Amino acid sequence: xxxxxxxxxxxxxxxxxxxxxxxxxxxxxxxxxxxxxxxxxxxxxxxxxxxxxxxxxxxxxxxxxxxxxxxxxxxxxxxxxxxxxxxxxxxxxxxxxxxxxxxxxxxxxxxxxxxxxxxxxxxxxxxxxxxxxxxxxxxxxxxxxxxxxxxxxxxxxxxxxxxxxxxxxxxxxxxxxxxxxxxxxxxxxxxxxxxxxxxxxxxxxxxxxxxxxxxxxxxxxxxxxxxxxxxxxxxxxxxxxxxxxxxxxxxxxxxxxxxxxxxxxxxxxxxxxxxxxxxxxxxxxxxxxxxxxxxxxxxxxxxxxxxxxxxxxxxxxxxxxxxxxxxxxxxxxxxxxxxxxxxxxxxxxxxx
Ligand code: NAD
Ligand code: IPM
Ligand code: MN
Numbered sequence: 001x002x003x004x005x006x007x008x009x010x011x012x013x014x015x016x017x018x019x020x021x022x023x024x025x026x027x028x029x030x031x032x033x034x035x036x037x038x039x040x041x042x043x044x045x046x047x048x049x050x051x052x053x054x055x056x057x058x059x060x061x062x063x064x065x066x067x068x069x070x071x072x073x074x075x076x077x078x079x080x081x082x083x084x085x086x087x088x089x090x091x092x093x094x095x096x097x098x099x100x101x102x103x104x105x106x107x108x109x110x111x112x113x114x115x116x117x118x119x120x121x122x123x124x125x126x127x128x129x130x131x132x133x134x135x136x137x138x139x140x141x142x143x144x145x146x147x148x149x150x151x152x153x154x155x156x157x158x159x160x161x162x163x164x165x166x167x168x169x170x171x172x173x174x175x176x177x178x179x180x181x182x183x184x185x186x187x188x189x190x191x192x193x194x195x196x197x198x199x200x201x202x203x204x205x206x207x208x209x210x211x212x213x214x215x216x217x218x219x220x221x222x223x224x225x226x227x228x229x230x231x232x233x234x235x236x237x238x239x240x241x242x243x244x245x246x247x248x249x250x251x252x253x254x255x256x257x258x259x260x261x262x263x264x265x266x267x268x269x270x271x272x273x274x275x276x277x278x279x280x281x282x283x284x285x286x287x288x289x290x291x292x293x294x295x296x297x298x299x300x301x302x303x304x305x306x307x308x309x310x311x312x313x314x315x316x317x318x319x320x321x322x323x324x325x326x327x328x329x330x331x332x333x334x335x336x337x338x339x340x341x342x343x344x345x346x347x348x349x350x351x352x
Pocket of ligand 3: 242
């Protein structure tokens, strides 16, 4: 029996997670060995109690086979203190160093690029998930004065860089064209990006069968829009990966379709979340697209050894997109619930 900790979170995070849970219910009803428990870690709870995660909370989450998270973020917590504790610290403490963010155009009509089809937009971003400028090293000097100084350190360790690079090279080996692009900014970031560049050149030598290239982050943005078909595997730092994954999502139909997984392949721990945030602007309106969350649930099912169920979910999502059974972000008129239901209907009818 696979156990899942479910954290709906804030805003549309909770709304799309409700659809993912209904998917799990349907699959469990079919006999899939799944169990889950819901945790109300959120801005609401943080504001009410002053605590983002109770003592022992993270250890408890880690005891599940997988964690599913909707999204965190609430205008009432402007410094994102609760999200840092619940999401970023969990990525760090569980050492979930591989952030997998696939970018796949599921239907040609949903890319903003001219004359591009499904074949042109199909790559995966491996975002380093435990280092970079995200580690929270830094501080303020003379806060609140005209002489105030802010320092934000950018961490890159040899081990941290090497392990994500190796993971990406291994993944590139399994892709048809065996193409990998490492993205950094070593023309400007003299230290953190330079170690990426050096280790990349070393590791690349061990993978002569992989066509490995380097791009500066700015050029990578340019080329992703000009010709996304050249990309198969992208590996990059935490911050660049965050930026490129939203850009990638935009190429493939928007944040409403972008799934992600945070993994540690050595410990077998995994946290699954759509790439999007809590979207406070549309929270409560029923306009949130649940498909990113459903595709994220598919990634989680695959991870839990339920590859067949994962493939069915993906086919059901594709079928709905092809039939325009979609929310307003994709030009449809369905609500979050109705779009989720359309996917479930296709699954249970056996159409998928
Ligand atoms: P966002 O991803 O929440 O929204 C960006 C834009 O995309 C908005 O216009 C939103 O309406 C739209 N959008 C996002 N998901 C959608 C969906 N499923 N269906 C339809 N439209 C969708 O980013 P933001 O507005 O910059 O951030 C809002 C909050 O979420 C902030 O507090 C931010 O820090 C947080 N955030 C959290 C996560 C996470 O928990 N993993 C990720 C990103 C942002
Ligand atoms: C993401 C989000 C987070 C990140 C935020 C909420 C801290 O944007 O998962 O992409 O920057 O990693
Ligand atoms: Mn992001």
